[in-house]
Amino acid sequence: MSTRQRDSTDGLEEPDDDKLLRDRVRENPRPAMVWLAGLAFLLLLEIGRVFAGVGQAFGIVGFTVELLAGIPTSVGDNVAGTLGSAAGFVATAITAVLMAFAVTVPVSASVPDAAVDILGLDLSRRGHRWAKRAELTFVVVAAAGLVAYTPVGGAFSALIGAITGGVDALASSLPSITSRELIPNAGHRLPEGGWEGTFLGLSPAAAWAIRTGLVFAYATTVLVWLWRGFDVYRTHYRLADWTPRDDTVRRFRNNYWGLFGFAIVFLFVVMALWAPAVSPVEAQHNIYEPNSHEFQYLDENGEVTSTTHVFANLDSRSDGQNTIGPMSYDDYNRWAPLGTTNRGQDMMTHLSYGARTSLVIGITAIGLGALIAVVLSLLSSYYKGITDIVTVMASDTIQAVPALLLIMLVSVVFQEANHPIAQPLDGGLLLALIFAFAYWPGMWRSIRGPSLQVSEQEWVDAAKSYGQTPLQTMRKHMAPYIAGYILIYGSLLIGGVIISTAALTFLGLGINPPTPEWGRLIDGGQSYVSTSSWHVATIPGIAIVLVVVAFNALGDAIRDAIDPEADVDESEAAATGGGA
Amino acid sequence: MSQNAASTTTGDEATTASDTMVKVRDLKTYYDTGGLLSDRPVKAVDGVSFDIKRGETLGLVGESGCGKTTLGRTLIQLEEATDGEVLFDGTDITELRGDQLYEWRRNAQMVFQDPDSSLNDRMTIGEIIREPLDVHDWKTPADRRKRVKSLLDEVGLSPEHYYRYPHQFSGGQRQRIGIARTLALNPEFIVLDEPVSALDVSVQAEIINLLEELQDEFDLTYLFIAHDLSVVRHICDRVAVMYLGNIMEIGPTEELFTDPANPYTHALLSAIPKPDPTASRDRITLHGTPPNPRYPPTGCPFSTRCPVRIRPDEYEGLDDEIWTGINGLREIIRERMRADRSIRERVRERFGLETRFATIDETYDELFGGLAVPDDVERVLSEVTDAAGAHEEREALDRLNAEFGSVCDGVGPDGDGDPVEPEYYEVSDSGRLSYCHRHADEHRETAAVLDDRS
Numbered sequence A: 001m002s003t004r005q006r007d008s009t010d011g012l013e014e015p016d017d018d019k020l021l022r023d024r025v026r027e028n029p030r031p032a033m034v035w036l037a038g039l040a041f042l043l044l045l046e047i048g049r050v051f052a053g054v055g056q057a058f059g060i061v062g063f064t065v066e067l068l069a070g071i072p073t074s075v076g077d078n079v080a081g082t083l084g085s086a087a088g089f090v091a092t093a094i095t096a097v098l099m100a101f102a103v104t105v106p107v108s109a110s111v112p113d114a115a116v117d118i119l120g121l122d123l124s125r126r127g128h129r130w131a132k133r134a135e136l137t138f139v140v141v142a143a144a145g146l147v148a149y150t151p152v153g154g155a156f157s158a159l160i161g162a163i164t165g166g167v168d169a170l171a172s173s174l175p176s177i178t179s180r181e182l183i184p185n186a187g188h189r190l191p192e193g194g195w196e197g198t199f200l201g202l203s204p205a206a207a208w209a210i211r212t213g214l215v216f217a218y219a220t221t222v223l224v225w226l227w228r229g230f231d232v233y234r235t236h237y238r239l240a241d242w243t244p245r246d247d248t249v250r251r252f253r254n255n256y257w258g259l260f261g262f263a264i265v266f267l268f269v270v271m272a273l274w275a276p277a278v279s280p281v282e283a284q285h286n287i288y289e290p291n292s293h294e295f296q297y298l299d300e301n302g303e304v305t306s307t308t309h310v311f312a313n314l315d316s317r318s319d320g321q322n323t324i325g326p327m328s329y330d331d332y333n334r335w336a337p338l339g340t341t342n343r344g345q346d347m348m349t350h351l352s353y354g355a356r357t358s359l360v361i362g363i364t365a366i367g368l369g370a371l372i373a374v375v376l377s378l379l380s381s382y383y384k385g386i387t388d389i390v391t392v393m394a395s396d397t398i399q400a401v402p403a404l405l406l407i408m409l410v411s412v413v414f415q416e417a418n419h420p421i422a423q424p425l426d427g428g429l430l431l432a433l434i435f436a437f438a439y440w441p442g443m444w445r446s447i448r449g450p451s452l453q454v455s456e457q458e459w460v461d462a463a464k465s466y467g468q469t470p471l472q473t474m475r476k477h478m479a480p481y482i483a484g485y486i487l488i489y490g491s492l493l494i495g496g497v498i499i500s501t502a503a504l505t506f507l508g509l510g511i512n513p514p515t516p517e518w519g520r521l522i523d524g525g526q527s528y529v530s531t532s533s534w535h536v537a538t539i540p541g542i543a544i545v546l547v548v549v550a551f552n553a554l555g556d557a558i559r560d561a562i563d564p565e566a567d568v569d570e571s572e573a574a575a576t577g578g579g580a
Numbered sequence B: 001m002s003q004n005a006a007s008t009t010t011g012d013e014a015t016t017a018s019d020t021m022v023k024v025r026d027l028k029t030y031y032d033t034g035g036l037l038s039d040r041p042v043k044a045v046d047g048v049s050f051d052i053k054r055g056e057t058l059g060l061v062g063e064s065g066c067g068k069t070t071l072g073r074t075l076i077q078l079e080e081a082t083d084g085e086v087l088f089d090g091t092d093i094t095e096l097r098g099d100q101l102y103e104w105r106r107n108a109q110m111v112f113q114d115p116d117s118s119l120n121d122r123m124t125i126g127e128i129i130r131e132p133l134d135v136h137d138w139k140t141p142a143d144r145r146k147r148v149k150s151l152l153d154e155v156g157l158s159p160e161h162y163y164r165y166p167h168q169f170s171g172g173q174r175q176r177i178g179i180a181r182t183l184a185l186n187p188e189f190i191v192l193d194e195p196v197s198a199l200d201v202s203v204q205a206e207i208i209n210l211l212e213e214l215q216d217e218f219d220l221t222y223l224f225i226a227h228d229l230s231v232v233r234h235i236c237d238r239v240a241v242m243y244l245g246n247i248m249e250i251g252p253t254e255e256l257f258t259d260p261a262n263p264y265t266h267a268l269l270s271a272i273p274k275p276d277p278t279a280s281r282d283r284i285t286l287h288g289t290p291p292n293p294r295y296p297p298t299g300c301p302f303s304t305r306c307p308v309r310i311r312p313d314e315y316e317g318l319d320d321e322i323w324t325g326i327n328g329l330r331e332i333i334r335e336r337m338r339a340d341r342s343i344r345e346r347v348r349e350r351f352g353l354e355t356r357f358a359t360i361d362e363t364y365d366e367l368f369g370g371l372a373v374p375d376d377v378e379r380v381l382s383e384v385t386d387a388a389g390a391h392e393e394r395e396a397l398d399r400l401n402a403e404f405g406s407v408c409d410g411v412g413p414d415g416d417g418d419p420v421e422p423e424y425y426e427v428s429d430s431g432r433l434s435y436c437h438r439h440a441d442e443h444r445e446t447a448a449v450l451d452d453r454s
C-alpha cells in the first residue's frame, strides 16, 4: 500500500492525467459509447413509461411550487386579518423575499462571479458573496412577481400546460415493452374455449406472468447496466486506482444478509415503480372508478356479457363466506394472482399501488426529515454554543410530545380543514410531512455524536486556518462523514414509517380510501384470518414484515460497509488466526 | 512585501528590532467551557509576551495542558484572544475580521499534530493540497495542479500521488502531505504543533530534517510546539518554557539547556535522562499535578509545586517534609473552598455524618502524622485547621499565608494588598528572561537552593 519516496526527480513534466473526464472519454470513447448505447436502448424499450415518469415528476414539482408560492400570500392574509391590508402586503413581500433568499444561498456558489462583476462595485470577498445572493434573490423575486402579477404569468402557465400536455401525450402514445397494450391480460373466455383479448390468446394468468416477468427482467437489466457503468468508469476513466468507496462496495458485496435486504427492497421498489404493469387489472378501473368502467366476461349461461367492475367486485369479495384465493380466477374471468380483498378488489393491484403509497410517504418523510437533521447537525456542531442549545431545545420539545398523538392531532386538524396539503394521496402527503416533522429530532440526535466528532477533526481546523468558508467546510469536510450515518438511520427509519403508516391506516386515521394502502388491507382482512379468506390480511402482513426487515438489513449492511473498522477487525482476526 | 510592512510600522513601543516578525504582548486566551452557569473561565494562556524573529525557530515547551497548543492556535487565529495583542509585522491580527483576516491567513499556517486527523480521508491528496489554493483563488486550475505536484515533490513525495487517498500512506507520509498543504499558500510563519510526536521514532528525524530544509529554502519562521526536549534542542534557535498559561523562561536554546535559570526549567530538564552519570544534580521530583487552569494559584503559577519556593526567613530551617505538608494543606483548603457542597452534604456534616470530604483532622493526620512538628508551627497549624473545620476557609488560608506565605504565594512584603506576581528578570547577556522572584537581589539563586534542599 505504501509508496515510494523521493523517486521522481523527473516527475514534474506534466503527465497526461490532468484532463477532465470529458477529455478522457474523448480519448478512449469505446467503453463509454457501448455503455451509453446500452442505456439508450434500455430507455427506448420503456420510452412510454419514461415519459409518464417525467410527466409525474412535472406534476410533483408543479404541486410543490404551487404550495410554496401560496405561502407568502397566506402569511400576508393572516397578517392582513389582524393588522390591516397594508401590513398584510408587507408581510407577503417579506415572506416572499425571505423564501427567495433561502433558495439562493445554496446555489449562489455555483453562479459565476461575473454576475456580480457587472455591477462594477469594488467589493470585499464577503461583500461579494452577499451581493451575489442579493442579486439572485432579486432575480427570483422579480421572476416570481412577473408570473404572479402580470400577464406574463398567464403565458407562463400556458407554456407549462403545453409542455405537460405534450409529455402526457407522448407518454400515452409511445410504446413500452411492459405496457398493457403490448401484453394485454384482460380478456374473457370464449364459449368454445380459449381466450379473447389476451396476449396471443394465452390465458390471462400466462399473459400476466409474462408481463410481470418482463418487468423484473427489465429492472434487473437496468441495475446490472448501472453497475456496469460504475465498472467502466472505474477501469477506464477514473484517475485514482483506488478510492475508499471501492472498499465500501466490496464490503457490501460480501454481506449476504445485506444483499438479501437489498434484493427485497429492490423488488419492493420495482413493484411500486411498475405498479401499472404488474397489476392484473387497471387500478383506475378496479379501485378508483369501478362504476364507470365496463368489461366483458363469459357468464354461467355461456354468453359473453359485459358488466362494471363495481358489480363484479361485489361478487368477488373474500370475506369468509366467499373467497377468491391466490392464483385463481373470479367468476368474471379476472385473474387474481394474490386473490381479492375483502371488498372484492384485486389484491395484487392493491399491493403494488400500496407499495407506491408507502414508498412515496417513506421517501418524502425520511428525505425531508434527514435534510432537516443534517443541516441542523452541521450547523450545531460547527458553531456549537447557542446554536446547539437552541437545536437541543427544539428537538426535545418535539420529542416530548408522543409522536402518535402529534400525528393524529395534526392530521385531524388538516383533514377537517380540508387543507390542500391533505389532498394528495388522500392524506398521504400530509402524513409524510408530519412524519418528517416528528422524526427529524430522532435522526438529528443519532447523527449528533458523529457530527460533533467530525467537527473536532484537525482537518476542520486546517480548513479554517486557510480561510475556507463555513458553508464549504461543512459541505466538504463534515457532510460526507455524516452522510453514511444518515443513510443508515434513514433506511432503518423508513421501515418504521411504512409500518406506522400502515398502523395508522389500520386505525382508520392515516390514508383514506380509495388510495391503496397495506394497513387498510390488513384491517379489512383481520376478521377472516381463521376462515378460508385468510390471505386477505396475511399477504400484506407478510409483505410489510419482509419490507421492514429488508430495510433494516440494508441499513445494517450500509453501516458495516462504510465503517472502516469492520475491515480492521477482519484483518486483525485473520492475523491472529494465522499467528495462533 | 512584509519587509516593507515591518519597516513602515517601526516606532512601536518596546524592542523594535527590524527583524521581529511576530510580537506578542500580554496575550490571554480564556475558554468558557463551563456552559451558561460558570463564570470562571479556563485560563489556557494567561498573559504572555514574547517576540519571534524573522527566520528563526522558536520552541515552545511544557507539560501537556500548559496552554502551549492554545497559544499556537491563537497566533494563527484559530482561537480568539481574550485580551492582549499579536502584532504580525506591526498589524494586530487579533483585531482582524472578515476579509482582512482571510487575506492575512495566507501568511500564517499550521502543521497539525495528528496526521490521521489532519487529512480528510474522503479527498485525494491532490484535492487536499489544492484546497488552500482554491480557497484563495490562486491563478488558474491548471496552475494549481502544477503547483500541487511541485509541492509533492518538495516534501519528498511523487506527483503521481495526486490521485491517491490518505489511507494509502504511512504516518510519516501523511505528515509530509500536511506540510505540503501548509506550504501551498507560501506562508511566512508556520506553527508546528508537535509535528512529530505522533510518528514512529524512525521517521521523526526525517520529518525534522524536511522541516529544516524547507525553512532554509523558503525563509520560513517557525513556532515549534513540542514536549520532546531533545527535538527542541536540535531544531530551535530559542525556546520558551510554558507552565500553566505563563512563559516561565525564554531564551537561546543552548544557554537555556545548559544553564537553566528558572526553577521550572530546572525541573523540566532534570527529567531528561542524563548522558553523563556523574552529573552533579539529581532528578528533581515535582509533587502533585499542575493546578487546574480554571483556578490558578495566586502569585507565581509554579508556587504550588516549586522545589525552591521562597520561604519566610524564620521558617527557612524547617524540615522539607513539613513544608511539603504545609503546601499540601494549603492546596486542600483551596480545594475545599471552591468545591460546591450540596445542601445534603452540609446537613450531613452538621449532624456529624460522613461526607465525601475527609474531615480536616484526618487530612492533618495524613499530612503531618509521624513528623516532628515544632511547637510554634503546630500552634499555627491547629488554628488553621480549626478555622477550616468550621468552614472558614478564607480565614484559614489567610492565617496560613500570613505565617508561611511568601512572595511566591503572592504575599507582598507588607503582608496584604493585591497579590504580587513575579517579574521577568533578564538572566543573561543574550536577553534571556526568567519569571521568578529568585532572581531578585534579596533572594538566593535557584541552583544554590536546589543543592541545599535536595
Ligand code: SF4
Residues within 6 Å of the ligand: B263, B264, B300, B301, B302, B303, B304, B306, B307, B308, B309, B310, B407, B408, B422, B435, B436, B437, B438
Ligand atoms: S517565584 Fe517562587 S514559586 Fe515561582 S518559580 Fe520562583 S521560586 Fe518558585
